[in-house]
Amino acid sequence: MHTWQWQTWEELPYLTCSLLKPWPHGFFTQKFWPRSPLELVKVFQPDAEVYQLKQVHGNTVLTPSEIGSSMDNGTSESGMADGLITERQSQAVWVASADCTPALIADGKTGQVGAIHAGWRGTATKIVPQAIARLRDRGSRLQDLRVVLGPAISGSVYQVSLQVAALVGASIIPGDPDTATESILDGLHHLPNSPLLADSKPDRVRLDIRRVIALQLEQLGIGPDQVVIAPHCTYQDMRFFSYRRDPRKKVQWSGIVSAHV
Numbered sequence: 001m002h003t004w005q006w007q008t009w010e011e012l013p014y015l016t017c018s019l020l021k022p023w024p025h026g027f028f029t030q031k032f033w034p035r036s037p038l039e040l041v042k043v044f045q046p047d048a049e050v051y052q053l054k055q056v057h058g059n060t061v062l063t064p065s066e067i068g069s070s071m072d073n074g075t076s077e078s079g080m081a082d083g084l085i086t087e088r089q090s091q092a093v094w095v096a097s098a099d100c101t102p103a104l105i106a107d108g109k110t111g112q113v114g115a116i117h118a119g120w121r122g123t124a125t126k127i128v129p130q131a132i133a134r135l136r137d138r139g140s141r142l143q144d145l146r147v148v149l150g151p152a153i154s155g156s157v158y159q160v161s162l163q164v165a166a167l168v169g170a171s172i173i174p175g176d177p178d179t180a181t182e183s184i185l186d187g188l189h190h191l192p193n194s195p196l197l198a199d200s201k202p203d204r205v206r207l208d209i210r211r212v213i214a215l216q217l218e219q220l221g222i223g224p225d226q227v228v229i230a231p232h233c234t235y236q237d238m239r240f241f242s243y244r245r246d247p248r249k250k251v252q253w254s255g256i257v258s259a260h261v
Helices: 037-043 120-124 127-137 162-169 181-189 209-220
Strands: 004-009 012-017 025-028 049-051 083-085 091-097 101-107 113-118 145-149 159-161 196-198 204-207 227-229 252-257
Touching (some): 025 101, 037 049, 037 091, 037 252, 083 091, 083 127, 091 101, 101 209, 120 209, 145 209, 181 196
Antiparallel strands (some): 012 025, 091 252, 101 113, 196 204
């Protein structure tokens, strides 16, 4: 069974997961704000090339060469996307989140990694499977991949409209969310460990985004032993920033460095 560990750097806490032990990585808490990935990479590997994105809640996944330059010169050049996969050793890829799911992916054979920002829009358009498709294009095999879904808002408190739930649900349940909302929601309800929970309002439900992502991965053929979900909710755990709890322009960073394994 894979475990989560609290680590500290300069007396500040961040999380790591044993599934990703061969790779320098971390899910940082809001106490690190407003430090940037250029500073945070010192926690892992100070000489790594640093890459981040201008996140747009889509499903585009880029490589460092598609972005252009790294941030090692102190600039903030970045691509407009929500996922990054590495191309060689010692590349650090980063995503920011504030309730959305930060997903870190690693290949146990090649050592290459990915960092994904998955909100409900990105999940509805399968951004994590898209990142895996790009890794496979570069030689990864499904059985060698490890996926860790970091701290995010939990299903028990994430209230969404029926339409949003159907849009996300359509990524794992066949149907047109514009015309088959009821059947998609019914299909979600009948799944084992359903990602859909009841809400007190008739036009709302609670939605577990990380569970939906796990089901997307299961449908790809990735085994449950290859996926770990953090037991932390950004809305309920004050160590993390939550935009729903406190609507300010603030984030926490998650990053991972490609390595030889």
